[in-house]
Amino acid sequence: MIRSLLVATALCLSAPSLAKTVTVAPGADAQERLQEALILAEPGDVVELGAGRFDLVDGLSLDVDGVTIRGAGMDQTVLNFAGQLGAGEGLLVTSDHVVLRDFAIEDSKGDGIKSKGADDIVYYKIRVEWTRGPHPENGAYAIYPVESKNVLVDSVTTIGSSDAGIYVGQSENIIVRNSVARFNVAGIEIENSIGADVYNNIAVNNTGGILVFDLPNIPKQGGRNVRVFDNIVVDNNTPNFAPEGNIVAEVPTGMGIMVMSHYEVEVFENRLAENGTGNILIVSYTKGQDDPNYNPKPIGVRVFENIHGRAGYKPAFPGGDQLKAAFGGAIPPIIEDGTGENILIGDDVAILSMGLTAPGQPLTEAKPALIEGATEPFDGRQLTPITLPEAMEDAIR
Amino acid sequence: MRLLLSVCAVLGLAFxxxxxxxxxxxxxxxxxxxxPKLLSDYRFFKDGAGWQPNDRVVPYRLNMPLFSDYAEKYRFIYVPPGQQAxxxxxxxxxxxxxxxLIKSFGYEIDGKPxxxxxxxxxxxxxxxxxLPYVWNAEQTEARLKVAGQRIPLTFxxxxxxxxxxxxxxxxxxQCKECHALSGAVTPIGPKARNLTHGGQLADLARLGLIDKEPAVDYRVPGWGEASAPLxxxxxxxxxVNCAHCHNVNGSASNSGLFLTYEETMPVRIGINKRPVAAGRGxxxxxxxxxxxxxxxxxMIYRLNSLDPGIxxxxxxxxxxHDEGVALLRAWIAGME
Incomplete structure (x- = not known):
């Protein structure tokens, strides 16, 4: 009670007038009516989207703090961007304390929903989908928070992104949970970010299930402190359909969880199976780069208490077939390139090292060999769980 | 009464x-x-049609304009009395x-602007x-359209x-997407280095709209100015066309591609720079x-595309903008 009073007071202080609910129904002129509602909204307002299909011709955007956009459900309220003429995404959010919930974005020409510099943002029960299924001309990211502090992605569904379904980039303090990613190139990707918990998600039928990456020549670098746990990461064998030139085009088809050039990552209690290349891959940045501020290696990665099903039966990287034959039909479910530092693996499965000695070294120079993991089971939980401001959790209670 | 007022308004022009x-x-x-609902509320123009600037509303032009679908653009600066930029x-x-700052966009259609x-x-x-204002078909009034508008057009x-x-x-x-620096709206065009055309800065100083004619060390040439270095x-x-978003505080800050005139790091202007979040772009x-x-x-691929995702x-x-693409093609082709 005290907490909700405090929240109410905070809203009153920031809002010039009493919060109101503005309802927008589908139908003629949906573009103008909805965009106008988003522009004229005031802090604390709810913009309520009626059930049905909104046929939109341009990207939408929200730049007012403290606004909630709420639909009638992720299958009831659909923002259809098949006829989109302009803008790089379906919906762009550039303000703080925004809650997006209970609606769907379909067939946007670029990204689905992008939130940039939008702190304390909540995505809840949102569906973003390219309805034709995997296709290289689908938009890159379905859910795309970037350069933001405090990000909550909960109970969303993403389908068909030509890059990543849920992509959190250059952000801090992130939770991605209870969500489903299917038929994307990358199901969930945390990139160049600090502090993320990714848990209780289902990543199936992607090219790669869950990626934790840190890339060079990006304003925010030094990705660290990411926990990936309690996820189901199964059957991620959709052939990579990312446009070349993008880093995810490098993800081998059949990947479960992939960690690339990152500090402090914990991967535990996940259920991984039927990923043709491997369940877990830990590598350095694979391309040449000359960024003096960049660490290309994975440093401080702990893998433990995961449950592994079949994997490695269709390794999709150069030399994979020979390796598969050498291992009698399937390579080990955990693979590292050999360049990482402080990599601790406690799972009771075989581990393959590619025996590389430097980041960027070509796989043709690999010296693959089985390596020993931890001799005893261990508890690698060292990172602090992510907590978000209470108002963000309250928004979805 | 209303009739009387409108008669007076018509006569008012003559008087x-x-x-x-x-x-x-x-x-x-x-x-x-x-x-404000109507452009005329500001009285930037003496006529309802937006052509005759009022006192202290001064037209200006840029050496290098932003490309806007070949629209003709009419730019004006207004500085309140007793003050200077x-x-x-x-x-x-x-x-x-x-x-x-006032900027009108138009085309010559059937021989008429x-x-x-x-x-x-x-x-x-x-x-x-x-704020964006859209002109009516009669060209007598421009009305606020906060949600923007698509206008079918042949030109x-x-x-x-x-x-x-x-x-x-x-x-x-969308106005703000381009005009934002660190989240706050700012003008883009009237930088002294892009205003050197025809002694314009001296004129603005003489008119008292700016405090002095600044010394410009490194002016921006026009894209078609063949005598200027490529x-x-x-x-x-x-x-002019990209850096309002592609700068360290702009809407495209996350891309790491920074295209300001001042940028000196090759990778930041895109040379051998891999994309961050380009997708199919x-x-x-x-x-x-x-x-x-x-x-x-x-860069060339995206400037040549009309697909919103690219x-x-x-x-x-x-x-x-074929001429702009040709310019950048020549520039890239000449790089070693």
């Missing part, structure tokens, strides 16, 4: 030249907290509160505000080619600029 001074620009409207070397003029929209940037006490570009487009009037948020023209083109290419290989450069800039372009 205004001799009988009484025209009403000055409505400073109170610029400074108000609201969203401050010149700061090559950079953006610093306008006092109460100033406004037709205005589509007028965008205003108002410097209010709490910062700049950008011929300067080389005579016909284009049929859905011209996009940006919505208020590198200056290309970098100027990128600065990469066009299967590895680098924003592949030196010597315009066809292998993401094309750059994201706002304000529905046809390809």
């Amino acid at each position: 205004s030249a001799g009988a009484r001074a025209p009403q000055p620009v409505a400073d109170a409207v610029i400074l108000s907290g609201g969203l 401050k010149a700061d070397g090559d950079g953006l003029l610093a306008f006092p509160v109460g100033s406004a 037709r205005l589509l929209e007028t965008r205003v940037l108002l410097h209010r006490a709490d910062g700049w505000l950008a 011929n570009d300067p080389s005579g080619r016909e284009h049929e487009i859905d011209y996009g009037v940006p919505n208020k948020n 590198n200056d023209r290309a970098r100027g083109y990128l600065d 990469s066009g299967t290419h590895d680098f924003d600029i592949a030196p010597g290989d315009p066809d292998g450069s993401i 094309s750059m800039p994201e706002v304000g372009r529905t046809v390809v």
Whole structure:
């Protein structure tokens, strides 16, 4: 009670007038009516989207703090961007304390929903989908928070992104949970970010299930402190359909969880199976780069208490077939390139090292060999769980 | 009564030249907290048709304009009486509160100029505000359209080619997407280095709209100014057409591609830079600029596209600027 009073007071202080609910129904002129509602909204307002299909011709955007956009459900309220003429995404959010919930974005020409510099943002029960299924001309990211502090992605569904379904980039303090990613190139990707918990998600039928990456020549670098746990990461064998030139085009088809050039990552209690290349891959940045501020290696990665099903039966990287034959039909479910530092693996499965000695070294120079993991089971939980401001959790209670 | 008023308004035009001074620009409207419904509320123009600037509303032009679907653009600066904008070397003029920048967009249709929209940037006490006004078919009134508008349009570009487009009037948020630095709205165009055309800075100083004529060390040439160095023209083109988003505090800050005139790091202007979040905007290419290989450069691919998921800039372009692309192609082709 005290907490909700405090929240109410905070809203009153920031809002010039009493919060109101503005309802927008589908139908003629949906573009103008909805965009106008988003522009004229005031802090604390709810913009309520009626059930049905909104046929939109341009990207939408929200730049007012403290606004909630709420639909009638992720299958009831659909923002259809098949006829989109302009803008790089379906919906762009550039303000703080925004809650997006209970609606769907379909067939946007670029990204689905992008939130940039939008702190304390909540995505809840949102569906973003390219309805034709995997296709290289689908938009890159379905859910795309970037350069933001405090990000909550909960109970969303993403389908068909030509890059990543849920992509959190250059952000801090992130939770991605209870969500489903299917038929994307990358199901969930945390990139160049600090502090993320990714848990209780289902990543199936992607090219790669869950990626934790840190890339060079990006304003925010030094990705660290990411926990990936309690996820189901199964059957991620959709052939990579990312446009070349993008880093995810490098993800081998059949990947479960992939960690690339990152500090402090914990991967535990996940259920991984039927990923043709491997369940877990830990590598350095694979391309040449000359960024003096960049660490290309994975440093401080702990893998433990995961449950592994079949994997490695269709390794999709150069030399994979020979390796598969050498291992009698399937390579080990955990693979590292050999360049990482402080990599601790406690799972009771075989581990393959590619025996590389430097980041960027070509796989043709690999010296693959089985390596020993931890001799005893261990508890690698060292990172602090992510907590978000209470108002963000309250928004979805 | 209403009839009488409108008769007076018509006669007023005839009398205004001799009988009484025209009403000055409505400073109170610029400074108000609201969203004025009509462009005429500001009285930036003496006529309803948006062609005759009022006192202290001074036309200006840029050496290198932003490409906007070959629209003709008519730009005006307004600085309130008794005040001046401050010149700061090559950079953006610093306008006092109460100033406004006005930009009308139009085409010659059937031999007659037709205005589509007028965008205003108002410097209010709490910062700049950008608003779009759309002209009616009769060309007598421009009305606020915060949500923007698509206007079907057929026109011929300067080389005579016909284009049929859905011209996009940006919505208020899209105005800000380009005009935002660290989240706050700011003017883009009136930087001294881009205002050197025809002794314009001296004129503005003489008229008292700016405090002095600044010394410009490194002016931006026009894209078609054949005598200017190719590198200056290309970098100027990128600065004017891309750098309002592609700078360290702009809407594209996360891309790491920074195209300002001042940027010196090759990778930041795209040379051998891999894309960050380009998606299919990469066009299967590895680098924003592949030196010597315009066809292998993401930059050229995106400037040549009309697909919203690929094309750059994201706002304000529905046809390809062939002349601009040719300039950048030549620039990239000449790189080693």
